[in-house]
Amino acid sequence: MRLRHYFAxxxxxxxxxxxxxxxxxxxxSLRITLETYVHWWPKKDPRRNIISGALRDASAKQNEARRPRILAELCRICARRSWSAGFPS
Incomplete structure (x- = not known):
């Protein structure tokens, strides 16, 4: 029975x-499912959704800003390794 509840x-x-x-x-019936597991479904809290949405957006923007620098650094590392291994790029 515990495995069934865990799965649900x-x-x-x-x-x-x-x-x-x-x-x-x-x-x-759906009623049985809802009565048994109603406390597990997330509550609709508009403030929480607004805050989590803003944090997600800020994180995505920060990652976008870092991406070109990271790619440039990876290119430099790969270029150095291929020259040191005797494989010019």
């Missing part, structure tokens, strides 16, 4: 739709 909670926390969880567990 992993589906839910991974973002599965309630009807998909119902079908996976073979519950006869």
């Amino acid at each position: 909670t992993r589906l839910i926390t991974s973002g599965a739709d309630p009807t998909d969880v119902q079908n996976a567990l073979r519950h006869s």
Whole structure:
């Protein structure tokens, strides 16, 4: 029984739709699934969604800004290694 609950909670926390969880567990109705696992579905908190969305956007922008520098550094490293190995680029 514990493995069944673990499976259900992993589906839910991974973002599965309630009807998909119902079908996976073979519950006869969606009501049974929701009554059993309602506390595992994330709550809709607009403030939390706004904050997490802003953090995701900021992280993506920061990664975009770093990408050209990282690629340039990788090119320099590869160029040095191929010359030292006797393989001119």
